Amino acid sequence: KQEVTQIPAALSVPEGENLVLNCSFTDSAIYNLQWFRQDPGKGLTSLLLIQSSQREQTSGRLNASLDKSSGRSTLYIAASQPGDSATYLCAVGGQGGKLIFGQGTELSVKP
């Protein structure tokens, strides 16, 4: 059974720092991996989608990598801002679009 783990569970950094969020999964037979952002009480916003054949994706200050063989993905946030404060979720995608989620990393960026 696929299990997804995110470390750390919470992270507090000063504004301007570069940071890395980690996601690991136990079964490398995935279709894709997706990173989401969730603000308190809100739905999930898709940040980056990495297909199983890809190694990384970039969008603005965000860069996500995928290493299927080791069961790991990282989300790199450059020059963090207070507006980046949110919970970040990674999810591995199986057949038909079913997602298995990690527990999330709660990020706080202090001004």
Added chain:
Amino acid sequence: DVKVTQSSRYLVKRTGEKVFLECVQDMDHENMFWYRQDPGLGLRLIYFSYDVKMKEKGDIPEGYSVSREKKERFSLILESASTNQTSMYLCAAVSAGYNEAFFGQGTRLTVV
């Protein structure tokens, strides 16, 4: 971008009521999903559908049913609401080819 709209942001219902949560997507995505999110348990899959009139059970279907009469609309039904169904409910639409998931804004349901 795909837009997924859930009919209510907040709902308060009484134990035993039949509850309908509606989800509509504005793109032609085949696959739709209902998840619930609870502290400490994360997001768990309740039901999903790959086509009109089609439905499949997810990991926690007990106490729920779904309806998909039109491609753009996927409804979650709580047959007889109970307090342990108090949760955040999230609907997602996924394209069959690219497999990127888009979520609605969530419905916070409280059963009293």
